[in-house]
Amino acid sequence: MKLLANYISILRILLVFTLFLTKPLSTEFFVIYVVCGLSDIFDGYIARKTQTSKLGEKLDSAADLIMLAVLFIILYGFLNLTVQIFAWIIIIVMIRVASIITVFIKYKTFAVLHTFGNKVTGFMLFLFPLMLKIFNPNIFMYVLCIIASISAVEEFIINLLSNVLQVNRKSIFSKTT
Numbered sequence: 001m002k003l004l005a006n007y008i009s010i011l012r013i014l015l016v017f018t019l020f021l022t023k024p025l026s027t028e029f030f031v032i033y034v035v036c037g038l039s040d041i042f043d044g045y046i047a048r049k050t051q052t053s054k055l056g057e058k059l060d061s062a063a064d065l066i067m068l069a070v071l072f073i074i075l076y077g078f079l080n081l082t083v084q085i086f087a088w089i090i091i092i093v094m095i096r097v098a099s100i101i102t103v104f105i106k107y108k109t110f111a112v113l114h115t116f117g118n119k120v121t122g123f124m125l126f127l128f129p130l131m132l133k134i135f136n137p138n139i140f141m142y143v144l145c146i147i148a149s150i151s152a153v154e155e156f157i158i159n160l161l162s163n164v165l166q167v168n169r170k171s172i173f174s175k176t177t
Contacts, residue, residue, distance in 0.1 A: 005050065008043035009059035012036050016067045024074050025132065036067060037126050054109075057167055061112040068125060075129060079137055088145045095152040099159050107165045113158060114168050117151030124148075 015036050022029040040063070047056055081089075103111045112118065124144050131140055154172045162169075 005043040005047040006056045009063045012039040012063045099156040102159045113155045121148045121151045
């Protein structure tokens with residue numbers, strides 16, 4: 001049972017790549033997309049109940065990053081991003097990369113923190129394709145960029161100031177994981 005969360009993360013990675021085989025924003029796309037989102041919820045739930053391994057934490061974070069990259073590639077043509085939003089996304093990515101590099105230099109490992117800010121950002125990112133036909137994408141992108149910026153800076157500061165890797169630290173205001 002302990003490895004089940006890892007298998008679900010691996011399945012999510014494989015399913016995300018099948019999105020390239022579907023028509024963007026089609027029924028098939030959304031079915032696979034929602035299954036990927038549900039698998040993220042289930043692997044997290046199972047991991048918390050079974051105290052999954054360090055590999056499981058890395059797999060989950062890698063699956064999230066892969067899903068984000070694949071979605072950006074697929075949806076980029078549909079978004080008509082303004083130069084300002086595109087530049088903002090690049091800055092957020094640079095902060096995230098700086099945070100990952102900081103963790104690697106300090107702790108010789110790959111890790112993305114499971115802060116509340118990162119969870120909210122992840123949820124908003126998950127909602128984004130589902131909301132494209134309901135909300136103005138540019139307004140949603142501004143809100144998303146604000147939330148993602150705050151969570152990226154928070155994670156970077158935590159990683160810079162911490163003496164120990166705290167993957168499950170909830171926020172910059174909490175002292176322990």
